[in-house]
Amino acid sequence: MSRIDRERLEPGDTLTATDLNNRYNDYSQTGTIDADNTRDGAVDVPHIPSDATLINALHSSINGRDIYHGGYGIVTMTSAGAPTPVEAGRVSFGASGWTFSAVDILRVYGSLQCNAYIEDDPNNVTPNHDAMFTVPPTVGTTAVNISMGTHVWIVQLEWNITDPALATGWVPVPGGNNFQSQFVAGRYGSAVSTLQGCAMTQAYWSGAANWRPGGRADGGVNTIFKRSGWKNVPVTWSGFPGLATVYGLRLVVHGVYHPVNNASVNGLVLDYNFATWGASLTNPPEFYFSSGSLTAIQLRSV
């Protein structure tokens, strides 16, 4: 207990010099002033580290496009091999970059206006894509192949800690995967545990109507799908970069992925069959992106 929690003087008490000296000397003891003395709101300068808490802050639009989806960028699906990320916008911290000490935190908030464009029904297609399930027919012999509706595009945060000119050297932020290795034999992807700095947005919504015996006149089901339309996808990341200089951040897009469990590990892999089906269409599924923003904050943690 603090020494300054001393009994108060009450009317009728005999006041002596010792009483008063004890009272004032409470405040001249080394290392004894604490919460009980300064109380609520009395946080003073020595309580706060002398270094600035906020080192840097940047908030910027990232690609110069307007909010009405004019002149949007387009990302096409990867149909074989490893994905090729397409940049959707970047911010630069200047030629000197932001220099991080071991105790500095980087917080990043991103947002991207995007539209997972799809025109045609992804159900009952040729070839069957990977994220489908087959429903036995109740009438006739033709099975119904229903998409699980789990296809996603990935919007991923990358940083550059090597090239002040931001020409080369972009890599995922720590904890993120570059998707350049196969998660399942023959299919590139990533485990869920290495998706930091990634946001997923659905490529479409799919389902079935009349999912009950006799729900439709012929006893079958109606497959349905919905388009996502324009919306915003948020991307966040925070962590300790360590002793590093960060020169810039950017958002990249790649896809289309679907979830998979491989050897008891959950992850995402590219669906090449979906891309092949899409390529056969007059209007293949694509990812549109319009305006966006990136916010970066460098804080000192101690």
Next chain:
Amino acid sequence: MAYTPTPFVVGATLDAQTMRDNDDALRKYLHSGVAAADLDPLSWIDTRHVQPPKLLVKRDLQSGVTGMAGGRMYRPMERFTFATYTATGMGRQTDRDQWEEIPDTAMSLPLAGNATIIYHWHVTALVGPDTSDTGGSIPSRLRRIYIAPYFLRFDEELDESKVDKTALVEIRQNSGGYRPFVTTSPVDYRGGAAEPYHWSGYGQRSGVMVQSFTGQVNKPNIAHVGLAHWSLVQRSMLLNWSVSVEVYY
């Protein structure tokens, strides 16, 4: 030790002037900078030193240390916050963005000097469906609401130039309209929205705004940050929302 009181002498008169001098010195000491050596070296700021949140029951608004939360919180389908041109009469045309505040999402910050303000928000919105013909010339499939933060100084008013559109998010409306009540066997629609709300019209969005505040001459150093909306939809509401703010000198 920065604080050295004048001692009283046993047997001598206890002088009121000495007490007052000691009190003044103590006040100055505690208010102008406690010597580091006098402080308990352990971290001691805990929940007792943090302002507890307050709940304004009638407005269903929770106000805490760094932010606020509102919308539907305790009972279902009650006390929504609206983001709709029905309530404001503004915003349904696309030729010029028109912004209105979202009630209760703003905070006024009395600042001691130049500062960096970081404003965070999160909303969960239900937008449309709106197939009415009162939405101007906007096709139903393009109707949506835009949400963005704004930043005002002491004597400024909200207009589109004060809205930070770099931090803007959009939520499209439910694209379908209403399905009528039909009892034709075997179909038995009970009416209601024709499209699933959880898909296109149900939107969780969040965002961040960073603003640099520069102290003003002969004016209070008060910054005002909040959320604004530009709605192209007749009916839209925020089911839940929260805002918070960080300030760094």
